[in-house]
Amino acid sequence: MYRSRPRGRMDDEVLRFLSSIQHDQSILYYDIVGSEAHSIMLHEKGHVKLQELKKILAALEEAKKNPGAIDTEGAEDIHEALEAFVIGHAGMQAGGKMHTARSRNDQVVLDIRMKVRDDIITLCGALVQLIGGLLDRADKSKDAVMPLYTHTQQGQLGTFSHFMLAYADALFRDLERVYNSFGRVNQSPLGACAVGGTSIDIDRRRTAVLLGFDGLVKNSVDATTSRDAFLEYVAAVAILAGTLARIAEDFIIWSTSEFGFIELADRYSSTSSAMPQKKNPDPMEIARAKAAVITGRLVAMLGIVKGLPSGYSRDLQELKPQLLEASQAAIDMVRVMDGAVRTLEVKKERMLAASKDSYAIALDIAEQLVSRGVPFRAAHKAVGALVGRAAEKSVPLSKLSEKEIGSVLKQSKLDFSPSELAKIVRGMTPARSIELRRSEGSPSPKEQEAMVKAARQRLAGFEEGVQKRAEFVKGSFDNLAKAVDRYLSS
Template sequence: MQGDVVRRGRLTGERAGDMMHFLSSMKADRCIADADILVDIAHVMMLNKQKILGDEHARGLLSALLQIYDEGVPEAAFDDRYEDIHAGIESTLIAAVGEEVGGRLHIGRSRNDEVVTCMRLRLREDILKQLTALVRLREVLLTLAEEHHGTVMPGFTHFQHAQPTTLAHWMLAYEQAFARDFDRLWEAYDRVNRSPLGAAAFASTTYPINRELTAGMLGFSGLVENTMDAVASRDFALEVLADLTIMMATASRLCDDLILWSSGFIGFVTLDDAFCSTSSIMPQKKNPDTAEIMRAKAASLLGSFTAACATTKGLPMSYNRDLQELTPSLWRGVWDAKHSSRLLVDMLATARFHPDRMEAEAGKGNSTATDLADMLVRDYGLPFRTAHTIVGRAVQNGTLDLPTLDEAAKEVTGTDLSSRGLTAEKVRDALDVRQSVALRKARGGPAELSVKVACQERKEHLQKDQDSLDERMAAVSGALSRLIRDARGLVQ
């Protein structure tokens, strides 16, 4: 097997197996192997256009690279004897076409700019996939919101009954949060989609390269201009991991709701069996394991971000090998977020919610007490704090019926409320759960009309996001298709 062509000049001696494994980045490099072939093809095309590499050598290299592009990177290129996939591919090429041709691949380039270009290409693709998953997730939430605009349920603060709301209102809250996650990743994409290629080790190269040309061929929107910053910085990876960590924190909260709601104590939802497991000893059990593991994945994302950030915080400018340890954290975080959000879509879409059970709980815990206090303010001219105190005292005394309210009012103001015209019927109406929800018509509130308006506006927002995403994906796909087409044309 071809040895590592990078080591043979300056270094001698065989490495032990443990040393090769310790230094090798091959496990993480599997994520960027396909991107490396695209970068190689663009680099060769640029060298040829700049007349740094003649047609014959360019055709020889491109022919071999296109074969790998079509058939996949050979397993031999991933051997631990190579420090990374870049050395593995170059060594494989030299073995296939000879050093006279294959040995020219690395003209005007370093592994430093090569690896970070591959990382940005792959991460760009992963961001687009994650944005697509977020679009699907938001679609499901909006669909469920439209289905359940009249499903009354208890709202909670401090996990205590607080005020009635609707399941649609709950769905819209999460859709809005995930829309912000979409926005964060959308903005991060612009900073990821910049080409560092041509920075070489850190000081660029003496060859007359054209960095803008390779950037365009690879579908980048511009350059990471300063060549030292281009190879030394990984803030683009940290930003994406931070955004994914925030997204998974939201997903974890949603999962926590579903876990609690699916319990026998609450019974608001039944999760599809596909997302649950049973016990090895207790035959009656149905456990929400997918939601639980997804909740734990939020911690894994935070760990990935923390590890990546800690790797970079003490490094001198510019490139340091420590950065190799950042990439496993990056790909693990990306993988966990992508698969979690896709599963969350299916888990929500197949869940069965129980409106009757939700409505039965909606009025418990004196959840409409605020509505009663508001009625005393509106209809009887009491200061809100006075009305709040009267209702709170009545709750403390055991019930919210008219006699208890009159007694509380006498304690607080010296006069009862019946003498002002308050009746038992007005008290019952004020405490009605559905009336409580119907009166909450402020923008973004749970009233039916407010929810319908919100659903329509959010659907329009989502469609704009989908259209923008389609354009961005088409731009990248078009650029890479043209690159391969032009490379094949030069070979032929």
């Protein structure tokens, strides 16, 4: 339908190569409502008669109700197919005016902006739910003592609650990045036309209001060329996917027989085709892989836009599948992780048993020596030697005799009472280790209470903001639908 200068049909292989139809279904709805808003504006500016507008709107409403009726055979994209559908139903005299003062260049980026805007609202809503689930878990597991790790080795003792709060804090940053990208996405490019605007009298702000945008991408070259808002969004999504992959990796490790710290619910597990005893954390493994896929899509997007000249180039079509599939993968990851977090079983007894036998209390013991006037480096050396002695015997520190402790102190040249150190060592239970933490943000019960409370207050603010955005966009579309109904019934 768009072939005005080129003669004859496009080669079938070339058409298949150029066509974006397979990726366009997710933006069809937005192409319809965008066309409705544009047509209403054209009528209000005197370019489309009322009867012509009614025919256009009736055809667009039919497309909305029955999208399968749109013939995509031979079309390069959904925009061409939809326009052909409207012309077929409304006639050339009316339907042929729908594309007045508009180009595919501003049309396609308009549709994608509306789609991504909705995805941001959906993703932020899902993140609010996931963070809420983590905070619920944290609230219920403040007494679940477990080792904390560095280099995958036991470092200090903490709590399962502390891990949940750490995840929540990281996801808050991810939420903030995604949330903030909304303002740069929610700007209307419609009316920029191909690249240089139009000589036809139009009202760009009217269509922006009808479609729920906050404002305009004003410069017509910038409106049709720039994709930085999408890159920013997918970059935020890629960082989010990395956070989720780390959580997934922890859950995979902790659910092994060797750890046994948690058990994923049956609903969030798979099994083996051959080994009947298996309960595999497959959703977590796929989440781990999706992070790499999303990162790959971001790199592809960055590569596509690198070095493009100003003005629309067809290369930008290839951004669409990368963008939309990365976005959907992130939404799916968050929803699956939310379900896994809310349904997993915490094995507190297994965690406590691992903590009791752990040398992760070593720093606590060293700090008790420091509080009694011993230089930290001297305490570090002496306690390290104690751990070495206990490890040789494969016993916890509390099983070392006072004589053995005295021998280590002598070898370390530390002038400290063996009986006093033995008392410190034997009194350093997992609960005592946690209780002694004083620094802000530590896993002590008081700090965990404060962090949960502060996080809930912060989360409520995001929840309210996401809800307001959703209601604003929905309200704009509801008003557009009322305008369509009003014109159709006039």
